[in-house]
Amino acid sequence: xxxxxxxxxxxxxxxxxxxxxxxxxxxxxxxxxxxxxxxxxxxxxxxxxxxxxxxxxxxxxxxxxxxxxxxxxxxxxxxxxxxxxxxxxxxxxxxxxxxxxxxxxxxxxxxxxxxx
Amino acid sequence: xxxxxxxxxxxxxxxxxxxxxxxxxxxxxxxxxxxxxxxxxxxxxxxxxxxxxxxxxxxxxxxxxxxxxxxxxxxxxxxxxxxxxxxxxxxxxxxxxxxxxxxxxxxxxxx
Numbered sequence: 001x002x003x004x005x006x007x008x009x010x011x012x013x014x015x016x017x018x019x020x021x022x023x024x025x026x027x028x029x030x031x032x033x034x035x036x037x038x039x040x041x042x043x044x045x046x047x048x049x050x051x052x053x054x055x056x057x058x059x060x061x062x063x064x065x066x067x068x069x070x071x072x073x074x075x076x077x078x079x080x081x082x083x084x085x086x087x088x089x090x091x092x093x094x095x096x097x098x099x100x101x102x103x104x105x106x107x108x109x110x111x112x113x114x115x116x
Numbered sequence: 117x118x119x120x121x122x123x124x125x126x127x128x129x130x131x132x133x134x135x136x137x138x139x140x141x142x143x144x145x146x147x148x149x150x151x152x153x154x155x156x157x158x159x160x161x162x163x164x165x166x167x168x169x170x171x172x173x174x175x176x177x178x179x180x181x182x183x184x185x186x187x188x189x190x191x192x193x194x195x196x197x198x199x200x201x202x203x204x205x206x207x208x209x210x211x212x213x214x215x216x217x218x219x220x221x222x223x224x225x226x227x
Contacts, residue, residue, distance in 0.1 A: 004159070035215075041219055042207075042217030042218050042219050043160070043215075044217070045214050045215060056214070059214075091159055091160070093160075105150070105160075105215065106162065107160040108159050110158075
């Protein structure tokens with residue numbers, strides 16, 4: 001595709017609900033990243049995939065957060081039993097390079113999650 | 117943990133001025149440094165990526181420099197335009213594929 005696509009664009013969830021956020025990376029991109037951006041802050045790393053392998057999940061804030069990329073393309077970030085502190089914009093990014101460091105990251109427009 | 121700081125937090129300039137945005141990072145063992153712009157309600161658009169072996173990169177009216185030893189990068193914008201108004205973020209990239217972002221500089225260019 002032309003760019004990284006994320007859906008839904010906005011999500012409102014009641015506290016305790018589960019949510020699933022989708023990311024369609026640029027076709028052929030090997031690396032995929034998820035970031036969380038709180039209001040007025042820079043994005044913070046959540047997890048990294050190289051193809052279907054989740055190589056780094058050190059940024060996931062709790063075991064309520066789970067990400068997958070089963071076929072090495074589309075990725076889903078799932079948050080179970082949402083809490084108000086989970087309210088943020090969740091950004092997905094992809095890059096062509098398998099290492100993800102020598103080619104620029106391309107970001108989607110994000111999903112704004114509001115937990116009420 | 118890598119800490120990235122951006123100064124100033126906000127900047128307002130009249131159209132046509134040249135300006136410099138600053139980024140500093142605490143751990144000089146970075147792989148690359150990348151500058152992004154973020155428009156309200158949007159994702160991040162990559163502007164320039166500087167590899168650790170490079171000292172600067174240029175794209176149009178933008179020039180980014182990197183001094184690893186001092187832990188600093190600057191983004192220079194020449195002849196600013198109202199369309200340049202956005203938040204500018206720098207990110208230090210470690211070999212572990214992590215990007216550590218600053219909190220950004222919110223730029224307003226006044227027509």
